[in-house]
Amino acid sequence: DAGVIQSPRHEVTEMGQEVTLRCKPISGHNSLFWYRQTMMRGLELLIYFNNNVPIDDSGMPEDRFSAKMPNASFSTLKIQPSEPRDSAVYFCASSPRDFPQVSFGPGTRLTVT
C-alpha cells in the first residue's frame, strides 16, 4: 500500500495568497483527518471526515480555513487568504472503519511570508 499521500511537500507563498493542500488517504480507509503541527501548539486536530462527510470542524482556526472531501480518495485543505501565522506543517491522516489506528502522511510544510 502506498500510504497516505500529500502534496505538495513544501509550499512557500506570500501573505494574502490562496493555498491548497491535497491528500489521498489509504485505499479502503473511511475516515480522514487534517492536523496542524507547530512548535507552540503541538499537533492540533483541525477537522475530520467519516465516509466523506465532515464530522467535526471545531478545530479549524478561522473562516479562512476550509476543507473538502469530494470522494473517498481525495481531500483538500484550503487557506484563503493566507497569513504568516499559518506557517506550520499540515498532516493528513486516515484510518479504517473496523479498528482504531490512524496512519499519517509525510506532511506539507507551509511557509507564508
Next chain:
Amino acid sequence: AQSVTQLGSHVSVSEGALVLLRCNYSSSVPPYLFWYVQYPNQGLQLLLKYTSAATLVKGINGFEAEFKKSETSFHLTKPSAHMSDAAEYFCAVSTPTSGTYKYIFGTGTRLKVLA
C-alpha cells in the same frame, strides 16, 4: 471530553539507559491509547497501541507501554536507549464517535540520547 497530558517536553537519557516517557489521559469512556514516533522532517509512525486486550503492550524497536486504569496512565518504556531512538514521541487517545474514531494527541516529548 478526551485529553492527553505528556509530562516533560524534553527528556535526555544516556545511551544504554532506561527510557521512560510519561503519558496520562482523560476519557469518559474506555479509551484506545497509542504511542507514535516522529523523526525529523517525517510524519508520525505508530509505535504501539492499546485496544483493551493485554495491559502490557509491546511495540516496535523494543518499546513497550503499560495501561494502568487506576492511574489513567500509559507510560512508554524501553530498557536500553539507542542513539537511533532520538526523536519526538506522541501519546494519543481515541474513543468511538459518530461511526469513527477521534484521535487526540499530546504535545509531544522530544527524546535526546547522549553518547
